[in-house]
Amino acid sequence: MSTDRDVxxxxxxxxxxxxxxxxxxxxxxxxxxxxATPQRRAAWPVRRFPILSTYARIGLVAxxxxxxxxxxxxxxxxxxxxxPLASATPSPSSSLSPSGIGPSPIDGTYQTSFSLADLTAxxxxxxxxxxxxNWGSWQLRFRMDRFSYTQQNNIAxxxxxxxxxxxxxxITLAVDKGVHVGETFAFRWQRNATELTFSRDDTLxxxxxxxxxxxxxxxxxxALAGTWLGAEVTCAQQIATVEAAGFTAEQMTASGxxxxxxxxxxxxxxxxxxADGTLAVTDRGAxxxxxxxxxxxxxSFESGQPDGFACLTYGYAIDGDQLTIEIxxxxxxxxxxxxxxxxxxxxxxxxxxxxxxxx
Amino acid sequence: MDTELVIRAQHGDEGxxxxxxxxxxxxxxxxxxxxxxxxxxxxxxxxxxxxxxWRDLPQLRDPARFDAWSYRLLVxxxxxxxxxxRSASNLRLLPADEPMGADGTSLVIDRDQLERGFRxxxxxxxxxxVLHHYLDLPLSEVAETLGVPEGTVRSRLHHAMRGLRAxxxxxxxxxxxxxxx
Numbered sequence: 001m002s003t004d005r006d007v008x009x010x011x012x013x014x015x016x017x018x019x020x021x022x023x024x025x026x027x028x029x030x031x032x033x034x035x036a037t038p039q040r041r042a043a044w045p046v047r048r049f050p051i052l053s054t055y056a057r058i059g060l061v062a063x064x065x066x067x068x069x070x071x072x073x074x075x076x077x078x079x080x081x082x083x084p085l086a087s088a089t090p091s092p093s094s095s096l097s098p099s100g101i102g103p104s105p106i107d108g109t110y111q112t113s114f115s116l117a118d119l120t121a122x123x124x125x126x127x128x129x130x131x132x133x134n135w136g137s138w139q140l141r142f143r144m145d146r147f148s149y150t151q152q153n154n155i156a157x158x159x160x161x162x163x164x165x166x167x168x169x170x171i172t173l174a175v176d177k178g179v180h181v182g183e184t185f186a187f188r189w190q191r192n193a194t195e196l197t198f199s200r201d202d203t204l205x206x207x208x209x210x211x212x213x214x215x216x217x218x219x220x221x222x223a224l225a226g227t228w229l230g231a232e233v234t235c236a237q238q239i240a241t242v243e244a245a246g247f248t249a250e251q252m253t254a255s256g257x258x259x260x261x262x263x264x265x266x267x268x269x270x271x272x273x274x275a276d277g278t279l280a281v282t283d284r285g286a287x288x289x290x291x292x293x294x295x296x297x298x299x300s301f302e303s304g305q306p307d308g309f310a311c312l313t314y315g316y317a318i319d320g321d322q323l324t325i326e327i328x329x330x331x332x333x334x335x336x337x338x339x340x341x342x343x344x345x346x347x348x349x350x351x352x353x354x355x356x357x358x359x
Numbered sequence: 360m361d362t363e364l365v366i367r368a369q370h371g372d373e374g375x376x377x378x379x380x381x382x383x384x385x386x387x388x389x390x391x392x393x394x395x396x397x398x399x400x401x402x403x404x405x406x407x408x409x410x411x412x413w414r415d416l417p418q419l420r421d422p423a424r425f426d427a428w429s430y431r432l433l434v435x436x437x438x439x440x441x442x443x444x445r446s447a448s449n450l451r452l453l454p455a456d457e458p459m460g461a462d463g464t465s466l467v468i469d470r471d472q473l474e475r476g477f478r479x480x481x482x483x484x485x486x487x488x489v490l491h492h493y494l495d496l497p498l499s500e501v502a503e504t505l506g507v508p509e510g511t512v513r514s515r516l517h518h519a520m521r522g523l524r525a526x527x528x529x530x531x532x533x534x535x536x537x538x539x540x
Contacts, residue, residue, distance in 0.1 A: 007524040010473065012492050012493075014470055015393055026406050027380060027381065029406055038414070288442055
C-alpha cells in the first residue's frame with residue numbers, strides 16, 4: 001500500500017521524465033503563420049473581474065466543472081425619471097428575508113435577452129440608460145442572501161454581485177462588487193412557474209430599466225432543463241452529418257477529422273442543461289468539455305466554452321421526450337464564428353442524432 | 360517572463376513575439392505532452408496555443424500574468440486536442456496500453472502503472488496534476504490558471520491522486536488470473 005507521500009514522490013519523479021523540447025519545425029510553423037494572423041484587439045477592457053464559479057453534477061457523469069462568466073465594464077445608468085409602475089402580484093410568502101442561513105424564495109438562475117432596439121423602445125427607459133452595457137444576454141442568480149448578474153453583447157460585457165433582502169414582494173439589491181459596486185437597486189418582484197418579473201416602484205428606490213425590459217426565464221423551468229441522451233452513433237454517421245452541413249473532406253482532414261473513418265468507433269453523446277446555465281456535453285458519460293448556454297428565446301440558444309470559445313447558435317425543438325437540435329449559426333453574436341474544427345465537431349455531436357430525455 | 364517583451368508583442372511586434380515563443384515554447388510543450396501523453400497531440404496543442412497567444416495578446420490586461428495566461432491557453436488547446444480524439448471523429452484515440460507482466464523493475468512497473476492510471480483521468484484532472492506536481496504551481500495559481508475555484512482544484516487533485524494511487528497499488532496485488540490459478 002502506497003502512502004500519499006509515496007504517490008506524490010513517484011508522480012513527481014515520473015513527471016520529470018520525458019519530452020521537454022519543442023521541435024524547431026513546430027516553432028517554425030507558428031512563426032510562419034504570425035504575419036498572416038491578425039491580433040484580436042479588445043473593443044473593451046476584458047477579464048476585469050474574476051470568473052465566478054459554482055459546481056454542477058448531473059446523473060450521467062461523476063462531476064462537472066462549471067464556470068460562470070463575469071467580465072467587462074458596461075454601466076447601468078440610473079433612471080432619472082419615474083416610469084409607469086407595473087402591477088405586482090406577490091408570489092413569495094411575505095416577510096421572508098434571506099438571512100444567509102437558508103434558501104430564499106427567489107433562489108435560482110434566470111436569463112433574459114433583449115436588443116438595443118428593445119431597450120430603446122421600452123417606455124421605462126431614460127436617455128442615460130441607453131448604452132451598450134445595458135442590453136444583450138443577461139444571467140441573474142440568487143442564492144441564499146447573495147446575487148450576481150452578468151451582461152454580454154458583442155460590444156460590452158459586465159458583471160456585478162452583492163447581497164439582497166426580500167420583504168414580501170419588495171427586493172433590494174446592494175451591489176458590493178463589480179461594475180455597479182456601491183449602488184443599490186430596488187424593485188417589486190413576482191415569480192411564476194416559468195418567469196421572474198421585476199417592476200419599478202420609486203417608493204422603494206432605484207429600479208434600472210434593464211431589469212424590467214423583459215421577464216427573466218427560470219432556467220430550472222425551461223423545457224430544455226434536464227439531461228438528454230443521444231443514440232449511439234458511428235463515425236460514418238457523424239461524418240455524413242458533417243458533410244450534409246456543407247463541410248468538405250479537405251476541411252475535415254485539415255481539422256484533424258478522418259472522413260474515411262479508418263479507425264471506426266462509435267460515440268453516444270449526452271447533454272445536461274443545468275439550472276445554473278451550465279451545459280454538460282458528455283460522451284458515454286464522460287464530460288467532453290465544459291460549456292455554458294444562454295437562451296435566446298424559446299426555440300434557440302447559444303452555447304460555448306465559458307471563455308467564449310467554440311460558441312455556436314442552436315435551434316431546438318422538443319416533441320414529447322425527444323429533443324432535436326440544429327445549428328443556426330456557426331458562431332455567436334458576441335464572439336463571432338467558431339473555428340472550423342469546432343464547427344465540424346459540434347455539428348457531429350448535436351446534429352447526428354436526436355436526444356431522448358432521461359429520467 | 361520579460362514583461363517588456365510581452366508589451367511589445369501585445370502591440371504587434373513580431374520580433375518580440377518570436378523571442379517570447381522561443382522562451383516559452385519548450386515549457387508549454389512539456390506541459391502539453393504531460394497532459395496529453397501523446398507527442399503528436401502535444402505538438403498540435405502547443406502550436407495552437409502559441410498562435411492563440413499571439414492572436415489574443417492584446418487582450419491580456421496584466422503583462423505580468425503572462426505565464427499563467429499562456430498556460431491557460433495551452434490547457435484550453437489540450438482540451439481541444441483531446442476532444443478531437445474522443446468526440447466526433449474517433450480518429451486518433453489515445454492509445455490504451457495493454458497490461459504488462461509483473462516481471463519488470465519496480466521503477467518500470469511504477470511508470471507503466473502510472474501511465475495507465477493517468478490515461479484514465481480526464482483532461483481536467485490531468486491538467487491539475489501537471490500544473491501542481493510538474494510546474495510546482497500552488498493550488499491558488501492552478502485555480503487562477505484554469506479559471507476554476509481553488510476548491511475545485513483541490514477536489515480534482517484529490518480525485519486524480521486517488522486514482523494514481525489505486526493504479527500503483529493495483530500492481531502490488533496479484534492479478535485476477537494469478538489469484539484464480
